[in-house]
Amino acid sequence: MLNQSFNGGIVIPNPHPVETVEIILAPLPDKVVLPLQQRIGDEASPCVKVGDKVLTGQVIAKTQDHFCVPIHATISGKVVSIDDQIIPHKSGLKSKCITIESDGKDQWEEHKGCGSDFLHCDQATMIEYIQSSGIVGLGGAGFPAHAKLEGIQDCHTLIVNGTECEPGIMCDDALMQHHPREVIRGVEILLHICGAQRAIIAVEDDKQEALNSLLMYCHNDRISIEQIPTKYTSGAEKLLVKALLDIEIPSGGFAIDTGVVCQNVATTKAIFDAVVDNKPLVSRIVTVTGSGVESPNNYEVRLGSSFEHIVSMSNPNTNQHAVRMGGMMMGVDVETTNTPICKITNCIFVNNLEERASTQECIRCGRCNQACPVDLLPQQLYWYAKSENTDKAMDYNLADCIECRCCDYVCPSHIPLAEYFSFAKALHRKTTEDQYRTDIARERFEFREYRLERNKRERAEMMAAKKEELKKKMANDKAQKDKIAAAMARVNKTKKASDDA
Template identity: 40%
Template sequence: MSPRLHRFHGGIHPPEHKTESNGPPIATLPLPPQLVLPLRQHLGNAAEACVHVDQMVLKGQIIARADGVVSAALHAPTSGTVTAIAAKPLPHPSQLAEPCIVIEPDGRDAWQTRQPFDWQAAGPRATRDHLCEMGVVGLGGAVFPSHIKLGTPSEAGIETLIINGAECEPYITCDDRLMRERAADIIGGIEIMRHLMQARSVKVGIEDNKPDAIAAMVAAAGGREIEIVPLPTLYPSGGAKQLIRLLTGIEVPGGTRATELGVQCFNVGTAYAIARAVWQGEPLISRIVTLAGNVQRPQNVEALLGTSVDWLMQWAGQRPDTDRILMGGPLMGIELPSPFVPVVKATNCLLAGSPRLLPKPGPAMPCIRCGECAQVCPAELQPQDLYWFAKAQQLGKAQEWHLFDCIECGACSYVCPSQIPLVQFYQAAKADIWDAERKKRAADQARLRHEFRAERLARDKAERAAKLASKAIEAQKAATAAKAEAATNPEAAQALADKQAIIQAALARAQAQRQAADTPANPTPADTPAPAVDGKQALIQAAMARAAAKRAAQATPDNPPQVD
C-alpha cells in the first residue's frame, strides 16, 4: 500500500536537465595544487584557527575548533603545509573576504590516526559533541551545525524523522548519485540519527524521477523500519517545510521550529557524513559536487573542501563561451563573483552558464498584476505585494505580509511574464531588516551601557558621601569626647592642646606653600607678600609650650618652677 501524500500549494515543473550529469559514477579527483578553507563554512560563529603558518598537517587533522555552541570544527582535507592564514574571497555575491587557512598539499594524502566512535555506549550528548568535533553540518543548503539539530525539545523524542532525498532543482544530481552508490552508509547514518532523536518513525522522500536511487535505498533499508517514499516530481518539493507537508501533512508556521511539532528534517548527504564520522572517525573534509551546464564532461565528483572552483571547472572541460558560474541550481543558486573561490560545505553544484544555455533575463518590465506568482508560491504568499513593499522600502508592511516565510525558491521569478527578479527584492529587503535590527541592538546595548555607567557613578558618589559623613560624625564624636576629658584631666587637656598646635602648624605650612606657588618668579616690592608664619618655628613654640605646662604641673611650694 502506497503511503498517503499531502500536496503543498503551488510549485512548478521546470526542465530537469538531470540526465546530463547523473549517468557516470562519482569521480575521484587528483589532489589540487592548493586548498583554501574559510573559517566560516556554517551558520553561527566561525571556527577558530588552531594551527600556524609553516605547520605540517595530516589529512583529517583539526585545523580550526568550534567557537561556541552554534559552530563546527574544520579539518585538513589532505596532508601538507599551512602556507597562510589570511583573508580570502568567499563564494558569495557580496565578494567579501574572510579569514581562511591555506594548505599546500604534499602529495602523500597521509591520514592522521582514525578511530571509530562507539555511539551506542557513549550516549546522545557525547555523540553530538563528537559530530561537532568532526565538523558535520547540514549538506542540504542551510549548513546548520548538525549536532544542534539532533537535539530534541524533550526526552520523549520526536514523532517523525524525515530524510530529504528529493533533490528537486534542475541540473543538480549529487544526492541522486550518492544514494545510488552509498545507500548503505546513508541508512547507517539514519539509524544513528533515529537513536539520537528517539524518533518513532522514519520517512525518506525521493522524487520519482530517480528510480535507481529509490531502488538502492529500498535495498539498503532491508527489513528496517525505514519508509522510502517516492514523491511526485514538483519543484520545490525538496524544501524542508514542503517535504514535511508532503510526507506528514503538518504545516510548520513561520517562526516555529519543526521539532516543536514532533518532526525534523535532514539531507541524505548529512546522513552519509554522520555515518562516516561515527563509523570511520572521518571528519567532513569533502562532499559530492555536481559539475554541469556549459562543460564538456558534466559529472558528479567528490571534491575536497577548499578546492578552487576554477580548477574543478577546468577539469570538467569548461567551454570558452562560459560567462558566469552559479553555485547551486538555476533557480536558487548564487552567481559567483569569481571562479577563483573555494568549494565549501554548502557547495552542492557548480553550474556553468552561457548566453546559449542559461541566458541572463532581459530588463524587467512593469508588473501587470497577473497573479501567476501567487499561484505557484509554495509558501502561499502574495509575491506581487511583497515586491511593492520591498521596492518602496516599506519594510514594516513587508514583515506584516510574512516576508520571512519566503523560502527564496525562485518559482515566482521563474513564471513572471515581466521578468521581474522578485527574489532579489525579497533578499534585499530581508538584508535591510536584519541590518536595521543589528543597528537597533547595538544602540540598545550602548544605551544600557550608558545607563549602567550613570547608575554606577551615582552609586559610587553616594557611597563616598556616606563614608565621608560617617567619618565626620566619628571625628566630631571623638573631638567632643576629647574636650570633655580635657575639662577634668590636665594631661588630656595638654595633649589636646599639643594636637591642635600640630594641626595649626600643618595648616601654616600648607598656607605658606600655596602663597609660594602664587608668588611671581621675579616679584616686585609691591608684589612681595608679607612673611608667612614659619612652620618650623611654630613647632618649636608648641614644644616650648608643652615643656612649660609640664613644669607648671610638677611645681610645689617646696619645689618652685624653674625660670629659664
C-alpha cells in the same frame, strides 16, 4: 497516512541531464584553501602555524563557540599561509584562510569511532563524534549537525531529505545510488539519537535508480522510503514536512517544534562516517553543470580545492561564463573559479553569459500567486515592496517568503520579484531596528526629563520642609524666649515688691 503534496511550486526539468549519474573521484589538489569563518558562529582560531606539517583529518583550527565545529586539514602536506583569501560569497570578499600545500601522500591522522556495531554507543558519545568530525548540514544550510541533534525531546518522526534542492543538481541522487548502505545505516544512527519511532527517506519520483538502491539495503521496518512529486521546491523543510506528514510548521517555527527532525541525505551519510569511524568530513560530492560545460557530472572532491579543479574536468567551452555556487534558482554568483569549495558547495553552475530579458510592467496575470509554494500573494507583495511600504508587506506575510524565485520564474514580465522581497525584508529589518533605536532614545530622553523634574520637585519639597522646620524652630525659640522673659519679669516684680516693703 501520507499527504505527498503542497500547493504551488513549479516543475523545471533538469536543464542539463546526464545518461548515467556517476561520481568521479577528483584527483588530490595541489593545495587547499580552508576558510576559518564558518556559516555561523565565531571565526575559528588556527592551532597550526605556517611551516607546520599536517595529516589529512588533523584539526587545524577550532573555536569555543558551541555552535561551531573544528576545521580539519583535507589533505596532508605543509601549511604555507594563514591569510586573507577569496571565499565563496557573492560579495567577492576575502576572509582569513589556512592554505595547505599537498605532499601528494594523503596520509591520514588515526581515527576511531563506535565501530559498525554502533548501537551500543550512547547518544552523547555519538553527538560528540558528529561535532568533532566537523559535520554540518550539507544540503546548503551549513547548520552544525550536533546542534540540531542535542537535547531533542518528543521526536516522533525523522525525515531524511533525499530531494535535490534545485533542478540541475545531482549530487544527492548520486550519493543515494552509490552509497545506499551508508545512508540506511546513517538513518539508523539518527533514529537512535533522536528516539523517533520511524524514519521516512524522501526521494523524488524521477530518481528511480536511487530508490531501487536504497530499497535493496533497507531491511528495517522503522524506515520507509517515500517518493514525492519532482517539483521545485519540495526539498524545503517546511514543505517536505507538509507533503509527507500533512503537518503545518507555524510561521517562524521549526520542524522540531512539531516533533519532526529533518536531515539531508548527504549529512546522514557523513554522520554514519563520523559515528562509525570518527572520520572527519574532508570531502563532499559536487555537481558541475550548466550551459558552459560539455560534460556535466558529479565529483567527490576535497574541501578547499578550487572550483576550477573540477570545472576543468567537465570540459568547459571557450565562451565567457557566469559562475554560480548552488542551484540555478537560489544559488549565489561568484566572481571567479579560483574560489575554494566548502561544505555547502553542492553544485557549481557554469553558464554562458546571456543577456537578461528586460523587465516589463506587471500585467496582473496572477501566475506568480499560483506558483508560490508557501501560499503568499507575490503580486500584492510586489506593489508594497516596490513602494517600500514594508509594514503592509509584512501584513501579507513577507517574512514567510523563502526567496525560492518560483514567482520570478513564471512572471511573463520578467520582474525580479524575489529581489524586491529580499530588499523589502532587509528594509523592514532596518526600519524596525531604527524605530527600536529611536524608541529607546526617546524613552531615555523622557526618563532623563522625568528624573530632572523629579529631582527638582524633591529638592523644592526638601527646601520647603527645611524652611518649615526652621520656622517651627524659630517659633519655638521665640516661645522659649517669651517664657524666659515672662519668668524674669515675674522675678523682677517680686524682687521690686520686696525692696519696696
